[in-house]
Amino acid sequence: MNIIYGSEIALDIKKELKEKVNLLKGKRLPKLCVILVGNNPASLSYVRGKEKGISEVGMLSEVIRLDESISEANLIEKIKFINSDDSVDGILVQMPLPKHINENRVIENIDPSKDVDGLHPYNIGKLYLKEEGLFPCTPLGIIEMLKRRDIEISGKNAVVIGRSKLVGNPISKMLLDENATVTTCHSRTKNLSEVCKNADILVVAIGREKFVNKNFVKEGAVVIDVGINRNSEGKLVGDVDFDDVKDIASYITPVPKGVGPMTIAMLLSNTYKAYMKREEVNG
Numbered sequence: 513m514n515i516i517y518g519s520e521i522a523l524d525i526k527k528e529l530k531e532k533v534n535l536l537k538g539k540r541l542p543k544l545c546v547i548l549v550g551n552n553p554a555s556l557s558y559v560r561g562k563e564k565g566i567s568e569v570g571m572l573s574e575v576i577r578l579d580e581s582i583s584e585a586n587l588i589e590k591i592k593f594i595n596s597d598d599s600v601d602g603i604l605v606q607m608p609l610p611k612h613i614n615e616n617r618v619i620e621n622i623d624p625s626k627d628v629d630g631l632h633p634y635n636i637g638k639l640y641l642k643e644e645g646l647f648p649c650t651p652l653g654i655i656e657m658l659k660r661r662d663i664e665i666s667g668k669n670a671v672v673i674g675r676s677k678l679v680g681n682p683i684s685k686m687l688l689d690e691n692a693t694v695t696t697c698h699s700r701t702k703n704l705s706e707v708c709k710n711a712d713i714l715v716v717a718i719g720r721e722k723f724v725n726k727n728f729v730k731e732g733a734v735v736i737d738v739g740i741n742r743n744s745e746g747k748l749v750g751d752v753d754f755d756d757v758k759d760i761a762s763y764i765t766p767v768p769k770g771v772g773p774m775t776i777a778m779l780l781s782n783t784y785k786a787y788m789k790r791e792e793v794n795g
């Protein structure tokens with residue numbers, strides 16, 4: 513069994529990005545603008561992680577904090593203002609938003625060329641058309657992990673548990689584009705453990721503590737655990753029962769230090785990509 517530490521791969525990616533940013537000496541620097549509505553403690557901690565990552569690679573960030581009670585119209589107004597700010601390359605609205613705000617309408621108002629979370633319908637369309645665009649960070653990070661650990665994807669049976677727009681659906685599409693044969697499972701899938709037992713690559717993105725045990729995993733499978741759950745002791749645990757599965761899997765990602773750091777690394781990479789594209793377009 514090999515443990516794939518996303519935290520180590522993320523360090524390599526950040527080092528490479530820092531070198532690229534260093535080459536921009538004298539030029540405008542890439543900038544990410546994060547919009548945080550309210551005081552959700554988990555969101556605050558995610559935003560801090562993003563800010564830290566951005567500063568580590570020498571890029572700029574700005575966090576705009578808005579009151580929980582802001583109206584949807586005022587939030588959209590704010591986004592439109594940032595869309596037109598030429599010093600900003602990436603815009604990220606930290607989810608979840610308060611219940612009175614429609615998340616989809618908010619995302620649709622982000623300039624797609626600054627949509628570094630890859631959630632705008634334009635970018636989702638680009639992903640499905642297999643064209644250039646900005647794509648969601650977590651699935652991008654999973655593909656990058658597999659590639660950087662020389663794990664063959666082409667021709668493999670990949671099973672994804674979860675079909676969210678953030679993780680399950682886009683990782684299924686990305687694995688398909690890497691020529692895997694992909695099965696996407698969800699809460700209505702019958703005989704889930706049997707379906708998963710066919711997987712050479714098993715990606716688990718459910719949001720249920722230690723849901724996947726050795727009964728779901730084929731000998732030698734690659735197991736990618738996307739889940740982030742807090743257990744009764746307040747510790748972070750994945751959707752996979754790591755101790756139960758680790759001796760069957762050929763590769764497995766831990767939680768924490770697995771997919772999470774890769775998500776941030778790909779956000780930095782998307783911000784740099786958006787910057788380069790805008791510089792190219794604006795000359």
Ligand code: NAP
Nearest residue numbers: 650674675676679698699717718719738739740771772775
């Ligand atoms: P989500 O939107 O809640 O989607 C969960 C998916 O799991 C749904 O498609 C659901 O099926 C499926 N599911 C739920 N119970 C199931 C069951 N018993 N059997 C089979 N499928 C089941 O969650 P998400 O946003 O994709 O996130 C999933 C997990 O990943 C969460 O723990 C989240 O915190 C974590 N996450 C981690 C990162 C990271 O950077 N590491 C990033 C994003 C998310 P239906 O569609 O049928 O309801």
